[in-house]
Amino acid sequence: MALRWFQRLKQGLAKTSSRLTDGVQGIFTGRRRLDEEALEDLEDLLITADLGPATAAKLTAELARTRFEKEVSGEEVREAFAASITDILAPTAKPLEAGNDPTKRPHVVLVVGVNGSGKTTTIGKLAHQLRGQGKSVMLCAGDTFRAAAIEQLRIWGERVGAPVVARDSGADAAGLAFDAYKQAREAGTDVLLIDTAGRLHNKKDLMDELSKIVRVLRKLDETTPHDIVMVLDATVGQNALQQVQVFRELVSITGLVVTKLDGTAKAGVLIALAETFGLPVHAVGVGETAEDLRPFKAEDYARGLMGLE
Incomplete structure (x- = not known):
């Protein structure tokens, strides 16, 4: 394998x-x-x-x-x-450890990133992998700004066997996250994955929304979210550094997932990200299927980048 x-x-x-x-x-x-x-x-x-x-x-x-x-x-x-x-x-190179600690149930992972980065798809793939490890997973369709994101997460939920907490487009994302956390806790769910909006054309609105989600979650459990994972699209190249900087001003990012490495000749940006921010890289994606997102391994990436066996 x-x-x-x-x-x-x-x-x-x-x-x-x-x-x-x-x-x-x-x-x-x-x-x-x-x-x-x-x-x-x-x-x-x-x-x-x-x-x-x-x-x-x-x-x-x-x-x-x-x-x-x-x-x-x-x-x-x-x-x-x-x-x-x-x-x-x-x-x-640090895998995302979620659902292993019984004192963190649910283990809450807030997933952030700009729209188009592969954020919602990444949540579905992470859910697939967690389910494969025998963990129970709940999904929260917190990108209420885009109806397509809500529907996309519902499809992934059906595919991987994970319930999805969702409301209509335009609903309050923080209130939805609050309800999802309560449902996950009552159900004894191992991991709750929360999608979020990623529009950057109005940074203040995004900042207010993300801050509110974190604030309401901490009303239920002051240690949440346990992880704030940012999804980055490698095809944007050096712009990925600016995206990380913007989101770090909004929330305390704990790790990265880098997607679409197969669609770019600029995959070296991952190295620039490591040098600049030193954030954990949990996983990398090189395709559309759930199996194309895997835990990040530094030596494999480096040798693959240099065309070596």
Whole structure:
């Protein structure tokens, strides 16, 4: 299973890895001395994959520290980059632990992110995985701003066997979250996953709504929500950093899920996110099915990004 997932991840990262692999091999045809010109070319290449200038500079500096003025091959460069990227990402690779602590029942996960990031779909996939672990799950359709999100969550609920607490479009999201928590507690549900609106064109409204959801949940249990997970769409590249910064001003994000890595040549943004914020990365997504969202593993990601087995 682990090998199959690595191959799926590697395929999902192909748009980024092919750019990096072809670029590195183009700079190092056969073997070449690692001089200043080669380092500059490598740094530019890493930036085009959206690793960000700071991360690109750090990776090339580490490579120069051990290989400067030495003859190297493209594969040796990719191996070195993969090792450095693994070191950067390893501290952030932390699966979402929900439903394991009987003192947190329900374990409340508030899911945030801009509309279009894959937030509602991610909730459905997380519910599928939790159900597969034998946990009971309840879903709350808290993105009451979009009727489509409510319907989408209902469909996922039917698919994975999880009840969905929902109201009509335009309903008060905080009141809905309050009711969902009470129902989940009365039912002895292990995990409650709460969807939220993600519109950023009026940040004040979003801030007020998210703050109110957290406030009303804490009337029932001051430790909730136990996790505030932000879902990010990798195809937006460096804009993902700005999105995280905005949401961190609204709520205390505890972890990230990065989706749509298969749809972009900018998957290196995950490394920039780790360098900039150091937030736990719980899972990554490389496709539409529930099986295409898996816990994040730093070495698998780094080697897949560099086109290595």
